[in-house]
Amino acid sequence: MQAWQIKDSWGLENLELTEIPERPPGPGEVQVAFQSASLNYRDLLVVKGHYNPKFPRPLIPCSDGFGRIVAVGQGVPQDLLNLSAITLFCPPWQGGSPRAETLRHTLGGPLPGVLQEYRNFRPEELLILPEPSALTPAEWATLPCAGVTAWNCLMEDAKLKAGQTVLLIGTGGVSLFGLQIARMAGAKVFLLSSSNEKRVRALDMGAEAVEDYREVPEWSRWVLEKTGGLGVDVVLETGGAGTLGQSLKSVKVGGHISLLGVLSGSKESINILPLVMKAVTVRGVVVGNKQHSQALHDAYLQNMVRPVVHETYSWNHVPEAFRALSSGHQFGKITIEFPDRDLKTQESGE
Numbered sequence: 001m002q003a004w005q006i007k008d009s010w011g012l013e014n015l016e017l018t019e020i021p022e023r024p025p026g027p028g029e030v031q032v033a034f035q036s037a038s039l040n041y042r043d044l045l046v047v048k049g050h051y052n053p054k055f056p057r058p059l060i061p062c063s064d065g066f067g068r069i070v071a072v073g074q075g076v077p078q079d080l081l082n083l084s085a086i087t088l089f090c091p092p093w094q095g096g097s098p099r100a101e102t103l104r105h106t107l108g109g110p111l112p113g114v115l116q117e118y119r120n121f122r123p124e125e126l127l128i129l130p131e132p133s134a135l136t137p138a139e140w141a142t143l144p145c146a147g148v149t150a151w152n153c154l155m156e157d158a159k160l161k162a163g164q165t166v167l168l169i170g171t172g173g174v175s176l177f178g179l180q181i182a183r184m185a186g187a188k189v190f191l192l193s194s195s196n197e198k199r200v201r202a203l204d205m206g207a208e209a210v211e212d213y214r215e216v217p218e219w220s221r222w223v224l225e226k227t228g229g230l231g232v233d234v235v236l237e238t239g240g241a242g243t244l245g246q247s248l249k250s251v252k253v254g255g256h257i258s259l260l261g262v263l264s265g266s267k268e269s270i271n272i273l274p275l276v277m278k279a280v281t282v283r284g285v286v287v288g289n290k291q292h293s294q295a296l297h298d299a300y301l302q303n304m305v306r307p308v309v310h311e312t313y314s315w316n317h318v319p320e321a322f323r324a325l326s327s328g329h330q331f332g333k334i335t336i337e338f339p340d341r342d343l344k345t346q347e348s349g350e
């Protein structure tokens with residue numbers, strides 16, 4: 001089977017389409033034939049060797065995939081055959097709080113990721129989808145990292161309620177999921193974007209007001225003006241160290257900042273006084289567990305909302321897809337379509 005791999009050296013230029021052996025599912029495993037994958041900013045950092053250069057190589061990148069179970073190993077019920085599933089970013093994290101030993105096992109580094117035609121999992125390591133036709137394969141493939149992260153931040157961590165206010169920074173994958181989830185919850189969204197076209201699209205998707213973070217670097221003043229001087233209840237902090245200072249000024253007394261991204265860097269000197277004086281909760285978030293994934297799935301089905309897919313690249317054009325992600329021009333997720341092959345289901349070895 002084919003797989004995209006980083007072998008000897010990190011770097012997008014070293015991402016290679018390779019032939020690797022296909023392994024039948026072992027006892028207790030199912031084999032998923034992937035149909036779609038989506039790219040995250042993390043995957044780009046991993047491929048470039050900027051995320052963790054100690055990850056083992058050869059490495060198959062990417063955490064987010066959708067596919068069909070085409071074979072089951074010994075001891076696995078036959079009725080799982082032909083069901084569709086999405087991956088979990090951190091397969092052993094099934095529920096509860098994150099633990100160090102669990103967070104070490106994430107797809108697309110250090111564990112082999114989804115840019116391979118087939119991959120074996122234990123059934124509990126997947127979210128099995130009862131209604132796969134509700135979304136397209138590409139739409140399903142966007143959920144595991146960006147979608148679950150936005151859900152975890154807003155609904156589990158900040159416990160967002162109707163009528164509350166949310167600030168989103170940029171229009172990347174996480175922010176657009178944040179916009180959709182916040183609107184489902186009945187919250188008001190203020191959104192920052194450097195692109196006029198994207199700001200218009202965010203308004204179309206239900207944002208209350210939008211502003212340009214490049215033209216207005218002191219955007220906390222805009223947030224305060226829009227919220228009657230109070231600030232927002234929740235900030236989805238995708239920007240990182242370069243935007244945290246403004247976020248602290250933008251959040252209300254007793255408000256919540258979900259700290260998850262590093263788009264503007266991870267090291268900067270920050271005035272922490274507003275954090276203390278406003279009794280703000282700042283909480284780091286690392287994607288989410290299987291229960292968050294299930295809750296996100298249920299919310300998208302119930303509200304009949306579709307994730308935003310910007311563009312889909314074919315299997316042979318994965319490096320171009322990464323370059324497009326790197327450009328930052330996208331509005332929504334970039335996905336990969338797997339080769340159209342005959343996904344025949346196999347008999348189990350029982």
Ligand SMILES: NC(=O)c1ccc[n+]([C@@H]2O[C@H](COP(=O)([O-])OP(=O)(O)OC[C@H]3O[C@@H](n4cnc5c(N)ncnc54)[C@H](OP(=O)(O)O)[C@@H]3O)[C@@H](O)[C@H]2O)c1
Binds near residue numbers: 149171192193238285
């Ligand atoms: N902790 C976690 O669990 C977790 C999970 C997922 C993602 N993340 C992190 O969260 C961040 C966002 O991820 P993503 O997948 O949404 O990324 P993405 O899709 O690549 O987002 C890119 C967008 O972010 C905005 N942006 C870029 N640089 C910016 C800056 N300096 N200041 C403000 N906005 C900026 C731009 O929006 P405009 O074009 O609209 O200006 C850009 O289009 C990344 O750092 C990623 O690593 C963390």
